Amino acid sequence: MKKVVIFGLSVLMLFSFSCKENTAETNNVMGKNPKTQNITLSIAKYVSFTKSLKLPGTVKSSPNGIVNVTSSVNGVIERVLVNIGQPVSIGQPLFLVKSADVANIYSNYLQAKAQYELALKTYNLTRKLYEIGSMSKFDLDNALANLKSSKALMDGYYAQMKIIGLKGSGSYVMTKYITSPANGVVAKLNIHPGEKIIVDPYTPLATIVDTSHVMVVADAFSKDIKNIKKDEEVDITTSAYPGVDFEGKVFYIGDIVDPNTRTYKVYIRVKNIQNFLKPNMFVNIKIKPQSQQVLAIPESALIFKDNKFYVYKYQDGKYVKTPIEVYKTEDNMAYIKSGLNQGDKVVSSGSILINE
Numbered sequence: 456m457k458k459v460v461i462f463g464l465s466v467l468m469l470f471s472f473s474c475k476e477n478t479a480e481t482n483n484v485m486g487k488n489p490k491t492q493n494i495t496l497s498i499a500k501y502v503s504f505t506k507s508l509k510l511p512g513t514v515k516s517s518p519n520g521i522v523n524v525t526s527s528v529n530g531v532i533e534r535v536l537v538n539i540g541q542p543v544s545i546g547q548p549l550f551l552v553k554s555a556d557v558a559n560i561y562s563n564y565l566q567a568k569a570q571y572e573l574a575l576k577t578y579n580l581t582r583k584l585y586e587i588g589s590m591s592k593f594d595l596d597n598a599l600a601n602l603k604s605s606k607a608l609m610d611g612y613y614a615q616m617k618i619i620g621l622k623g624s625g626s627y628v629m630t631k632y633i634t635s636p637a638n639g640v641v642a643k644l645n646i647h648p649g650e651k652i653i654v655d656p657y658t659p660l661a662t663i664v665d666t667s668h669v670m671v672v673a674d675a676f677s678k679d680i681k682n683i684k685k686d687e688e689v690d691i692t693t694s695a696y697p698g699v700d701f702e703g704k705v706f707y708i709g710d711i712v713d714p715n716t717r718t719y720k721v722y723i724r725v726k727n728i729q730n731f732l733k734p735n736m737f738v739n740i741k742i743k744p745q746s747q748q749v750l751a752i753p754e755s756a757l758i759f760k761d762n763k764f765y766v767y768k769y770q771d772g773k774y775v776k777t778p779i780e781v782y783k784t785e786d787n788m789a790y791i792k793s794g795l796n797q798g799d800k801v802v803s804s805g806s807i808l809i810n811e
Contacts, residue, residue, distance in 0.1 A: 494805035496769055497753050499795045502788070504749035508682050508742040510721065512673035512691070516734045520668035522637040523659035526652045527619040530554030533630065535648055537661075541641050548632040549641075549661060552652065558629035561621060564612035571605040578602040639665035666730040671703060673740045674718035683708060683721055683742060690741045691725055693732070702726050703740070750791040753803040754784050766795070767802040767809055774802065774809050 534551040537543060581598040584590035620631055643662035646652065652660065671691055675683060683705060691701040702725070709720035723740065725732065732738070758765040758776075768777040779794030795801070802809065 494808055495803050496800045497756060497803035499750055499752050499791065499799045499801060500797055501748045502751045503746050504751070504790055505746050508679055510673040510675055510679070510740040510742070512671045512721075512723070512738045512740045514669050514725075514732045514734055514736040514738060515672050516664060516666075517668040517670045519637075520639075520665045520734075521642075522639070522663045522665070523656075524549060524633065524636065524661040524663060525656050525659055526550075526552065526633055526654060528552065528554040528556040528631065529653050530556065530651070532646050532648050532650050532652060532660075535644065535646065537641050537644070539641050539644055542639070543635040543641060543663060544638050545635060547635045549635055550633040550646070551630060552633055553630050555629070557619065557621065557631050560612060560615050560619065561629075564609065564616055567605065567609035567612050571602070571609045574598070574602040574605040633660065635663055637663050637665055638667075639663040664734065666733060667727055669725060669727050669732050669734065671723040671725050671732075671738055671740065673721040673723060674713070674716055675708075675721050676718055677712075680708065680719055688743045689723055690743060691723070691732075691738050692741070693736060693738045695736065696731050699728065699731065701728060701732065701738075749782065750795060750797060751788050752791065752795070752801050754787050754789045756801045756803040756806075757781065757784070757789050758806060767806050768795070769800040769802065777801075 530552045531554075532550055533553050536548050536550060543549065578595075578598040578601070581590050581595050585592065585595045620634060640663070641661060642664040643659075645658070645662075646660045685705055685708060687705045689703045689705065691703050692699070693701075703723040705721060706724050707722040709722070712719060721740075752766065756766045758767070764779050764781050765776050766779055767774045769775075777794055780792035782790045782792045784790070
C-alpha cells in the first residue's frame with residue numbers, strides 16, 4: 456500500500472511540475488519583443504512617386520481637316536473626276552461643270568478687255584496730239600478717264616473669273632473645273648453627272664478630309680482637371696494599332712461641363728503618324744508622368760475589411776488598428792492618401808498573430 460501511495464504521489468508531483476513549466480514558457484512568449492514574435496514593423500516614409508492620369512478620348516477632325524467643296528456658279532455637272540476614298544491635292548480637278556454663268560462672266564470680261572484696249576490706244580493717240588498742240592487738255596483728261604474706267608471694268612470681270620476658277624486667256628468657254636481646295640481624301644460625293652447645281656454654301660458637292668490635321672478630344676472629370684495643364688505632353692494609344700504611341704500636347708481645357716457626360720473637354724493636338732488616326736476613332740490618353748512625394752508603406756501591411764483598408768500601427772507598446780486611404784498599390788508598395796504620418800510604425804508581416 457505504501458508503495459502505491461508513494462508512486463501516486465510521485466506521479467502527482469511530476470504532473471504539477473510539468474504544468475508550471477508550460478505556463479512559464481507561455482508567459483515568456485507573450486512577453487517577447489514584437490519583432491521576435493514573427494511580427495515585422497516598417498516605417499511609413501515619403502518616397503518619389505510617379506503619377507499618371509488616363510483619360511478616354513475621341514479623334515476629331517481639326518477645323519482645317521474637313522473641307523466642303525461647293526460651286527461658285529450655277530450649272531450642270533458634266534463629269535465627276537474622282538471617287539470616294541481617292542487621295543486628292545490642292546487644285547486637282549474634281550468636277551467638270553457646264554454653266555451659263557461661266558459663259559456670261561467670260562463674255563463680259565472679253566468685252567471689257569476690248570474696251571480697255573481701245574481706250575488705251577485712244578489715250579496714247581490723244582497724248583501725242585496734245586503734245587504737239589492738236590488736242591486740248593480737256594480731251595486728254597477725258598481719254599485718261601475712259602482708260603481708267605475701262606480698266607476698272609475689265610479688272611472687275613477678271614476678278615470674278617478668278618473667283619470661279621477661270622483663266623483670263625483662251626477662247627470663249629462655258630465650262631469650268633471645280634477643283635479641290637485642300638489636300639486629303641474624298642470622304643463624300645453628293646453629286647452625279649447630269650445633276651443641276653446651284654450656288655449654295657450649305658449643300659456641298661463633296662467633302663475632303665485631311666487626316667494629317669486631326670485632334671483628340673478627351674473627357675476629364677472635375678477631380679482630374681487640376682492635374683491637367685495647357686501645353687502638357689500626352690501619350691495616345693488605340694486598340695486599332697497596338698504598340699504604336701502617338702505624341703500629343705494639350706492646347707485647350709474646356710471651361711464648361713458637358714451636361715450629358717458631366718465631364719470637361721480637353722483638346723489635344725496630335726502628330727498623326729502615317730495618318731493612322733481617323734475621325735471618330737476611340738483612343739486612350741495618358742498624361743505623361745509627374746513625380747511627387749507620397750507617403751508609402753509595404754503593400755503587405757494592408758488589411759482589407761468591410762470595403763476599407765486598415766493597418767496595425769505600433770505606438771506606445773500597442774498595436775492600434777488604424778483606417779487609412781490608399782491612393783494606389785504598385786510594385787509591392789502602397790501609396791497612402793491619409794491615415795498615417797511620416798515615421799509611423801506599421802506591421803508589415805505577422806498581423807495575423809495580433810489578437811484584435
